[in-house]
Amino acid sequence: MTSVHTDHHDHDHDHAAIEQVDRPGYYEVMETAIRELLIAKGLISAGDIRHQIEVLDSRSPALGAAVVARAWTDPDFKRRLLADGRKGCEELGISFYDDTQLIVLENTSEVHNLIVCTLCSCYPRPVLGLPPDWYKLKPYRARAVSEPRKVLAEFGTHLPDDVEIRVSDSTAAVRYLVLPLRPEGTDDWSPDELAAIVTRDAMIGVIPVTIGGEAA
Amino acid sequence: MTDHIDQDRPGRGDGAAGDAHRAKPTSSAFEIILPALGERPAFEVGEAVSVRDRSPIGHYRVPIYLRGHVGTVVRIIEPVLVDNEAEGYGRNAGSRLHYYRVAFPLTELWSRYEGAPGDELHVEIFETWLERAQ
Incomplete structure (x- = not known):
């Protein structure tokens, strides 16, 4: 059970004491x-x-966003990144401490990529950090491979039937990172400005990258 | 025997290109290199493969929903990697083989799939789980 704390520390609002009260599982x-x-x-x-x-x-979506922004602005880097995702990231100083390989999947006007791990929670941690909780839960894991369009719709992403949904199930030694479509109207943006609009969810593939966070 | 190098031993992944360069004598030392078993990929990009339908006890890296299904190799993942299923049980000596990125139409995996006909699932599968589709 929890109780409102009475001992006074550095802040002055009341909240339930942060303590472990249940037996460990x-x-x-x-x-x-x-x-x-x-x-x-x-x-x-x-x-x-x-x-x-x-x-x-030390790993967060900011690293992945920097990789994406670089790929959008440097065609030679993008070519190397798509040929070998891990080497491309290593060029920027991102180490693969878990010894996984990385395949970068490019979204185009014809193909939209979505990443899942049906077996557990494989995720490109070296470039994105820890996965969101929903990524690890069974509803997403089961439905992403069986009804991906409905899952995408629940994220607000509606794609026409002539765009192929390509779901990648990470199961073993390879991790995936989505290279989203660069939004129109960003031709004169700097890599830093571009990186600022690239979100974690866009690099998992559940949403596109948009300017100002408007819905797809 | 002096020409034992030319004796052809069909091995895993020993494709047509290998046969062709051994058929004619050559002076280049590099052209007679014989790869070890498992060194070259057993399957080619574009080849139809089926996922073995077996159920070993324990945690295996091939999801059950894929077992027995036929897909197409779309990418050979280099370099060869340790079989991380064997590694999980402390057995990894000499177990390096290729992983393959294999594509399956989602309509083939799920008979009542309600998306678009072009939708696909891609997954990486270790060589020991694949066989040539008939």
Whole structure:
């Protein structure tokens, strides 16, 4: 159970105390047990775990957006990126700490790409950071491969039937990143200005990139 | 025996191009290199492949909804990679083979698919899960 806290710290509004009140679940217990065993046996240290969390936290959609903006403004880079997504990102200094490969999927007027991992939550973490919660939940995972147009419609994305929906199910060693269509009217924009409108969801493929966030 | 190099041993991925360059004598040392088993991809881009329909115990990287279906190889993923299913069980020595990006029409996967006829699913599949479609 939770209770309103009474001890006064640095802010003056009331909220429920942030504390763990439930018994840890099965997987929490398993994670704790394995972590403690690995540390006790000297295979990894607590510092290693903390460092890896910092590695994960250092990755965010801003990296992917910079990759997309560069591809939109540098045709040679775009060609290399589409030939080998991982090498293209590595050119910009993005390391692949999880040793995955990356395929960059270009949206065109004929093909719209959508990414899912039906088995779990494979995601291009080196370039986008952690996936959103909905990406990891079973409704998205099951429906993205069986009724992708309905899923896209729920995100506000309506595509005509002559645009092919191409769903990529990441299952093993390869991760995917969508290279969205560059919006019209951005010809004179700088890479930084372009990167600012490229969102995480557009790089998963559930929405297009738009100017000013208007609906598709 | 002096010409043992020319003895053709059909191996996995030993395609027509390999046969052709061994058929004529050559002076280039590079042209007689024989790839090891598994070094070259077994399937080509454009080839029809079926996903093996088997159900081993444990977590495998080929979703069940794809098993038994026929698709088309659209990309050979380089370089060869460790079979991460075997790796998951601590067995990874010598298990490097190709992954293939395989395309399936969504109308073929789901008989009641309600999207457009051109919609596709693409997925990467390890070589050991594929066989030539009849």
